[in-house]
Amino acid sequence: MGPSGGGKTTLLNLLSGRIKLDSGTITYNNQPYSKSLKWRIGFVLQDDVAFPHLTVKETLTYAALLRLPNTLTMQQKKERATYVISELGLERCQNTVIGGTFFRGISGGERKMVCIANEILLNPSLLLLDEPTSGLDSTTALQIVKMLRNIARSGKTVVTTIHQPSSRLFSKFDKLILLGKGSSLYFGKASDAMLYFSSMGCSPLIAMNPAEFLIDLANGNIKDKSVPSDLEDKFFPRNNSLDMKHGELSQVDVHEYLVEAYAVKEAKLGKTKLIKPLLIDAEPRMKARSSTMEWGATWWDQFSILFRRGLKERRHEYFSCIRITQVFSTAIVMGLLWWRSDASSPKGLQDQAGLLFFISVFWAFFPMFTAIFTFPQERVMLAKERSVGMYRLSAYLLARMTSDLPLDLILPLVFLVIVYLMAGLKSTFTAFSLTMLTVFLSVVAAQGLGLTIGAAFMDVKKASTLASVIIMTSMLSGGFFIQKVPVFMSWVHHVSPLSKD
Template sequence: MTSSEEKDILNGITGSVNPGEVLALMGPSGSGKTTLLNLLSGRLMEPTVGGSITYNDHPYSKSLKSKIGFVTQDDVLFPHLTVKETLTYAALLRLPNTLTKQQKEKRAIDVINELGLERCQDTMIGGSFVRGVSGGERKRVCIGNEIIINPSLLFLDEPTSGLDSTTALRIVQMLQDIAEAGKTVVTTIHQPSSRLFHKFDKLILLGKGSLLYFGKASEAMAYFSSIGCSPQIAMNPAEFLLDLANGNLHDVSVPSELQDRVQTENSENDTANGKPTPAIVHEYLVEAYETRVAENEKKKLMAPIPLDEEIKAKVSSPKRNWGASWIQQYTILFRRGIKEHRHDYFSWLRITQVLATAVILGLLWWQSDSKSPKGLEDQAGLLFFIAVFWSFFPIFTAIFTFPQERAMLSKERAADMYRLSAYFLARTTSDLPLNLVLPVLFLVIVYFMAGLRMGAGPFFLSMLTVFLSIVAAQGLGLAIGAILMDLKKATTLASVTIMTFMLAGGYFVQEVPVFISWIRYMSFNFHTYKILLKIQYADISPIVNGMRTDSGFREVCALVAMVFGYRLLAYLSLRKMKLHFGA
């Protein structure tokens, strides 16, 4: 059930941050920190958001993304690429097209040195099942992906989340170094240690979407003491501020004005609790800020700081600034796709699975004879299994493609690293050479062990048929994954689809009822099976297992149509998710 009721997530936020400064956005969970950060960085441009985002009175434009870096809370990186490869690909895709490939690669090396990643530059990033760099190094790589474009503004969402205090301190010190180089740094942070808190130049404290404090971080404690809220025991300043933002006044002095409000509310509600509720505390803090600080801060912000001509041109230009041409984007993404996914395609588990199946089939159909009707029927069963196996295997591999890479695609498209068409074509074609190796090994073993029709022509035609079936099945897997973007749903739908195709493929049931017989013409199993029968037995019998071994032209056309049709469907499905990918 959906509600059309509007909700104010952020209300009356005012603040400023200058080059050379680090601004921290603090507040409890649900206070609006990430929403504010996404709005400021241009990542959240939904039509339901009221108001406008301007940079020194200039409206936000897509070209401005080239001067803004955004580091997400989650470390979205490819696990099988090394640190150097990750940053090099980012440089090749994001740096201006005016730079040469060598200059872009040098910039990647410079960032590695700047972030202190030299020791692990040739180590894989790693992930859940792949050993790689440490958590702090992963976060530095994520930051490196953004500072590689030398941004004027750098936004970070919870950069210290999940890190120990020492590693978190190193990250914040690194942010200070970036700011001191003339950059403007804005970061959300949940509950920093006292050492971290004192590293920030400015602070915005949010509570339920409202501004409770903006100013120098070093003056925050003095401000809250001035309105009667000060800790009664030694406390981490960040912990004290978050308690206030949550309306929790344990171990905190209660100002007389707030105490009067509590007594008034108690008398009106006929209660004698005597403790201020979080709602009353929040209301008091918001009013205190608005009456004591807000007006002065707003006056300071009335006169915008003049921008230099280069940034002004970028801000006012509505065009995107692609770092590489379409062909370059495709080439870079193709190379990256092969490097990242070769580990999955050539894992020992997959190789063992394919080779073991091939040997078992070879032994079961060892030197089978197609001259007798019984032998021919047995061989037809083998051909049907090959057609099913090399549609079943790739479809379930392809299903994972887009759901697993959704976060990466979202992040990179939001940064305008490449066109969706270049990514899609590179992602779907980089799998083709990887998809060819194991089927060749499989067919070499099965073909000669089973004693299928000898000769270079029949063998290579069988190989081409299997490869065409693989690419068609892969297309269906890509389409299902792109449409549903949910692995459980996609796997279920693919299982039902492949089972239906298999049953309608003409081997188990030759006399398929008329009302469902049309399904076989959508089945790549059916078309692959017919072509394989044609290759093996066209000279022996015109009909095998009830199947007519005709020219095979229609079956080839049907498979080719599936290869392109399913991929087009997958691409259009990704296009429809435009808003989700920040395109």
């Protein structure tokens, strides 16, 4: 526990092995961190990262299929997900989508439960949580802490950071580390924290939540608190004590005093450990994977699972009301403008060439800007899942691209059928198939380019600006507006997806 910037999250990241040490060592039961130990540690991020369009059951089932050891069958992995759902009391919302910014799903407390469930699927021996009660009301926060306490009582080690808990939450903690500006101010039983500071002469002068009192001390704030005599004597000599007030003590002075007092206490205790090390072991069927068995599923299983998950997640985006309305309205407007166009005359032929040009422009412009927003949004999820070794990057990339192909084909097909019937284009199967193939290849190329730009910049504004420049350049160099292009710009014509050749 500690104030913002005290080092809580950094400490958890170090303990979980997510960031490397610049100095010092961290051991687990006197063993250094290794890949085999990685599978026994669960880490719940402060931000609830999950796919918004998947249900609770789908989210945990896919995670179980990807993360649980290969020694378990698919059915056993699904049963494990069902068991965790039941254990955390998520049955009521298991068929409800997670939800996002623009549409409603499960509640904030249930989202946090899902994130915790995602980590305890592996039955970890050590569970780390970064501020699991942030943004939750007091009742929901208490339920989360009670659930974590039950996990701890089952023989697991649960380490959680917390900013400023209520008195009810504080009473549930077994051990407490109080951090301030990266330094330890107290480590021991949570119930003994007030006694420790009282013993040095620092206690609240008014009724105060213990957690609030401790956070104030970690911040160096001694307002409404008694000042230790040692601290008074150190900074206020007795001949000046009548002229000085407690409020003149700086936060730095208070912080340094508390750090020094804790160091003296530790020196007296020597190397006595307050907590006996728990053997990090798991159930026989959930034993940690060795370094030679790094993945929970084969490459092909990873690909097929990610492919199915991608279809379920992105079908909502592809077939949203706004997207369908946009495609249908554009097709109808173009069909009305080129209603029953006749290609027998040069003027009619030129009109149909213009129609084909704008079809190409639409299906290059539309998918590109949709794809630009995709990777920046998925990057957080990808980083989270990759950090725990859920799947190979190659399996993700191939599944990501191939899961888009069937979705990419449906709307362009419907769009082209409407335009073909209304505009009176050449109504032969060969002509329609070639047109459809051209549009489909244009969609794939535009989407690939959009994903590349989005991944390269990770900034939607910068990526959109570059995409606009590329689209404009492709349109101008396509051969519809200018026939004679200077030699030094002729290369643009050959790489443009909108070239009439």
